Amino acid sequence: MLPLNTARLLIYPCRLPLLTEIYLRHPHAQESLQASIPEEWPQQDLKEQLPHFIELLQHDPKSFPWMLWIIVSKAEKKVIGDAGFKGRPDKNGVVEIGYAMLPAYQRNGYMKEASAALVKWAFRQPHVKKLIAECDVTNIPSMRILQHLGMEEIASAGEMLHWHLLNKQH
Template sequence: MLPLQTARLFIYPCRLPLLTEIYLRHPHAREALQAHIPENWPQPDLKEQLPHFIELLQHDPRSFPWMLWIIVSKEAGTVIGDIGFKGRPDKNGVVEIGYTLLPDYRRKGYMREAATSLVKWAFQQPHVRKLIAECDVTNTASMRVLQHLGMEEVSSSGEMLHWQLLNK
């Protein structure tokens, strides 16, 4: 069940203790993930969000596993990125996915592999009816991942494209 596994990846959902250890850069996080954690991970956007995730899980434990998941390369034994949702499914069964990879691991199909696995998991959960995402109009790599998932571009606002995928 958890972590999710693909041919090349482990994808670990983060419970509160692990999130806290990552935020504090505690050595136990490496042990929990059984992986090396590079100095450049978490990247700035995630680093900024970690306190919010920690607070949310403290006040709403049911938010697990609807937030951060960590992507670990089986071969390298290292954290290569993160993926997750921006909270639990809403009352209409909608969840929003987001993700990032460390630069050295981009353009190798890792995010396609991780996102496919996480979307499959999400659509197996009760009440998930639709997956949404957004990406910058210049982020062609992310657009390719979203297209591979079968997502449809539904709108744009400013520099952002908005995507959706219905659970069939």
């Protein structure tokens, strides 16, 4: 059930009202998450994506929960990062995962824990046959997470490496 619950984290999928509150930096977002939101979150990449996510959910409500998920530390009751998917699975059952952790929380295994929970959740959904991801060739921590998830590097294009993981249940 949602949110996803791991040993140290709660991972919440964002519905349209919560996305809008986060975008507007409305204090109610903290109430919705029952967690504090640090000033440095959302980070720049996510700030730029929020209007797109909001528009997509307005026009395609079934995109929920195939976008932003918020990672909350149980111990601190604080948002420490985000993860999620870049839209619903396509007609071939392929979905792309992405993630970002606040710098102060990196190198503690949080993203491994969060991304593993999301992969497990995704593969339990009907029609998901394959998970893909991409990361910059210089992003060693992200590569380690993808390897930890069991993903296989399948291609490189310029500065980006492309990865995939097949759903063994299909």
